[in-house]
Amino acid sequence: MKVATKPNGIEMDKRKVSVIALFTLLCVSAAAYWLYSTVLSNPKDNLPQFMSARYGVLDPADNSWRKPTPAKADAAEPAGFKICADNDSTTDNKVFLLAVCSVPGKAGGSHSDSGTIELYAIDRSKPQFTIVSALTMEGFGSFGNPGTVKIIQLGTAFFGFQIEGGGVWQGVSIGTTVVYVPYKDTFKEALVIRSAYNDEGRLDCENCADQITELERTLEIKPDGQADMYPIQINEKSKHLGKQTSNAYWARFDKDSWRYIYPKELERESGNQE
Secondary structure: OOOOOOOOHHHHHHHHHHHHHHHHHHHHHHHHHHHHHHHHOOHHHHHHHHHHHHHOEEEOOOOEEEOOOOOOOOOOOOOEEEEEEEEEOOOOOOEEEEEEEEEOOOOOOOOOOOEEEEEEEEEOOOOOOEEEEEEEEEEEOEOOEOOEEEEEEEEOOEEEEEEEEEEEEOOEEEEEEEEEEEEOOEEEEEEEEEEEEEOHHHOOOOOOHHHOEEEEEEEEEOOOOOOOEOOEEEEEEEEEOOEEEEEEEEEEEEOOOOEEEOOHHHHHHOOOOO
16 A cells, blocks of 8 residues: 655645746736737727728828729719728727728819718727728718818717718808717717808898808717716807807707707707608
8 A cells, every 4th residue: 555645845846836837827828918919909000901901002192092093083083081080989998980081083073072981980809900880981071072070079988970061052151060979880870960051152242241141050068977978069159130149059868869869949950850
């Protein structure tokens, strides 16, 4: 019968060394995996490849991506596409927002030829360039110019896009502001307002100052520490028949419809009506 013996000091030391070595190896492996995942999950590292695959070859002269232009291209055909807004869009940096805007073609087109803005939400928690929401081929602006786009914070951990566009029609200049928010695998039009109006160009007289109708509206996000989605204040300045007025209206987010409830005072021109 074998008699059990206690391991001597040398054997104990070897076991300790083995355990420490195994623990160190696991820590190093975990750190390497974390670093590898972090690098891959940075959307900007993969943006050039994504842009080239979808929009063509990068032109370093103006940082736009371009595809070969057909010999008989339409006047409104964009010359290329640019990144017009990109940023981390949540407080925990798990979602990255990207907007791509068309570059007007040399032919120019007409006031009825809108530009294009394409919107993307990218999941940073995954190791690859993973698009979770996208809205493409949306027309904005005129003469091939899509207007401007910026990323705005609409809640404690909720972001979206604010797009400004407009044009001139029969002497009347009109501006429009649209707020888009991620919704499932796309983006939803959460708020639309007429941001500018001026009819001076259609008046056929020399002294028409008192007949001009002017309107300007701007959005002001109002952070509310107790609300997941912040309300939006619509500030309005207008002039009609020589009389100037200023007003403020409120739009609050409705989670059921996933959009802002349009102020009753402005419902006639709302793009949000059913």
